[in-house]
Amino acid sequence: MKIAFDHQAFTLQKTGGISRYFCRLADRLRNLNDSGVSDVDVGIFAPLYRNQYLRELPQSIVHGYAINDYPLKTAAICVMANRLLARTSIKNWQPDIFHETYYSSKKIAPRGCPVILTVFDMISELDLLAKGYSNNDLKTTEKYKSVMRADHVVCISHSTKNDLIHLFGISAEKVSVVYLACDPAESKEACTSEGSNQRPYLLYVGLREGYKNFNGLLRAISSSSKIMKEFDLFAFGGGGFNPAEQNLIKALGFGMDQVKQINGGDAVLNSMYKKAAALVYPSTYEGFGLPPLEAMSHQCPVITSNASAMPEIIAQAGQYFDPHSIESMTAAIEAVVLSSSRTQELITTGLARYKQFTWERCAQETLSVYRAVAPMVQ
Numbered sequence: 001m002k003i004a005f006d007h008q009a010f011t012l013q014k015t016g017g018i019s020r021y022f023c024r025l026a027d028r029l030r031n032l033n034d035s036g037v038s039d040v041d042v043g044i045f046a047p048l049y050r051n052q053y054l055r056e057l058p059q060s061i062v063h064g065y066a067i068n069d070y071p072l073k074t075a076a077i078c079v080m081a082n083r084l085l086a087r088t089s090i091k092n093w094q095p096d097i098f099h100e101t102y103y104s105s106k107k108i109a110p111r112g113c114p115v116i117l118t119v120f121d122m123i124s125e126l127d128l129l130a131k132g133y134s135n136n137d138l139k140t141t142e143k144y145k146s147v148m149r150a151d152h153v154v155c156i157s158h159s160t161k162n163d164l165i166h167l168f169g170i171s172a173e174k175v176s177v178v179y180l181a182c183d184p185a186e187s188k189e190a191c192t193s194e195g196s197n198q199r200p201y202l203l204y205v206g207l208r209e210g211y212k213n214f215n216g217l218l219r220a221i222s223s224s225s226k227i228m229k230e231f232d233l234f235a236f237g238g239g240g241f242n243p244a245e246q247n248l249i250k251a252l253g254f255g256m257d258q259v260k261q262i263n264g265g266d267a268v269l270n271s272m273y274k275k276a277a278a279l280v281y282p283s284t285y286e287g288f289g290l291p292p293l294e295a296m297s298h299q300c301p302v303i304t305s306n307a308s309a310m311p312e313i314i315a316q317a318g319q320y321f322d323p324h325s326i327e328s329m330t331a332a333i334e335a336v337v338l339s340s341s342r343t344q345e346l347i348t349t350g351l352a353r354y355k356q357f358t359w360e361r362c363a364q365e366t367l368s369v370y371r372a373v374a375p376m377v378q
Contacts, residue, residue: 002041003029003370004095004109007064007086008102010044010051011079014069017290018120021180022101023053028363030061040367043093047085048078063089083108097370105145114373117150119143121287122163123211135167144168152373154366156180159309160287176369179313181359182293185270201232202333203276203300205269205291208238208245213282213305213323215248218259220282220329222252227333233259236272273298277337278346281305284323289313293357296350301343303332317353319346 005022013019022044030042046054046064055066070078087108090098098109099116109115125138138144147153147168153175155161161175202221208214214235221227233254235241240261241249249259262272273279279295281304289310292302296317304310305323319342321332336342 001039001097001367001370001374002043002093002095003097003099004090004093004113005042005044005099006090006101006108007046007049007082008100008104010046010049010054010064010101011082012102014050015052018102019051020053021118022099023051023057024181024183024359025363025366026061027057028359029367030058031360032363032367043090043095045086045089045093047082047089049082063093096374100146100150103141103143103146105142105149107149114151115149116152116154116369116373117146118154118156119147119160119164119287120156121160121285122167123285123287125167126163126285127210129167135169138167150174152176152369154178154369156288157309157312159312176372178362178365178369179357180288180290181357181362182290182297182354183359185297199232200230200277200337201234201275202227202337203272203279203295204233204235205279205281205294206237208235211284213284214238215245216323216326216329217280217282218245218248218252218254220326220333222254223326224330224334226338227330228253228258231277231337232257234262234272234276235260236262236264236269239263269294270298273300276300278303278333278343280329280333281310282321282323282329283307283310286310292318293354296354299347299351301336301346302350303336305329313357315353317346317349 005026009019009022026042026044029040032040042061044054044062048067049064050067050069054062090108091110094110095113097116098113128137147170155164155175155177156179158177161177164170164175165172204214204217206212221233273295278301279291281289281292281302283305285308287309292304292314295302302314302318304314304318304320306320307323319332319336322328336346
């Protein structure tokens with residue numbers, strides 16, 4: 001079976017969750033050959049790519065050349081050239097399965113080749129509906145057109161699958177669920193002074209706007225005198241605090257440098273997980289929710305909202321709260337960080353839970369989808 005991945009994610013992202021997913025998937029599919037599980041040939045067709053993860057793969061499966069970036073004045077031309085060059089290369093390679101790495105209304109798969117599409121979440125669509133758009137408006141999007149074109153769709157959680165079926169009105173038989181995976185915990189740590197201060201800290205990871213509910217977390221912490229007295233809050237990633245966040249932090253009575261924003265790569269984040277009293281994940285919607293699994297792999301207790309995909313992915317390995325209730329969030333945080341027994345219980349259950357989400361499993365289940373869509377191909 002010859003499996004082709006297109007250029008889109010590697011054109012759009014230098015780094016990021018989507019391109020990382022496709023690189024890990026392609027690499028593990030390739031490794032299945034080495035273990036004797038399957039006989040597949042994998043090709044990623046990205047003629048001129050800037051993606052960092054793609055540089056780490058064996059160049060035998062990467063059909064393209066790495067560049068630092070697209071020149072600003074010619075970026076649109078480079079993207080268009082990528083599409084045309086990829087189409088020609090893929091056609092000549094003659095794949096049995098074509099896996100699109102992002103959403104596009106235009107098909108570049110060879111005629112007769114089954115198309116697979118991965119849908120990660122339905123956040124944008126739910127946001128449009130919340131703003132007063134109709135379901136008919138959703139049908140004008142690139143995502144809708146891609147889903148309708150695809151022969152089969154992979155969703156990364158049952159929560160995302162249910163939302164996709166409800167919002168786009170497609171048949172459940174056209175959709176399979178294959179969970180993402182968590183990269184194994186690395187023993188190597190970054191040299192960082194963050195988290196080495198005397199006060200323990202709670203960790204928040206990722207972007208902070210809207211449904212991420214970071215402001216709700218600030219309010220929940222500030223409403224507990226015990227947490228305010230004993231803990232700092234570190235927000236990893238997402239850029240520096242904007243003026244509105246700075247004003248809220250001050251208005252809620254946080255002390256000087258009690259709330260800090262940290263940037264860095266995976267090594268820095270891994271170090272932050274290991275030293276944190278707990279990860280707090282207050283999002284009101286996630287298609288999957290990878291940070292909780294990452295935290296579990298580093299023996300960091302997880303305190304999480306009970307919304308969308310979180311209970312499905314985290315199961316019994318987290319302390320849950322209602323993300324729309326400040327009181328519920330505060331109580332959940334106190335129940336963990338003020339109890340050494342509950343902290344240890346979550347560390348133990350978390351380690352067992354994260355080990356169920358491997359890239360080998362993701363690759364094998366995705367390969368099963370490919371075989372179901374193209375059953376005549378061995």
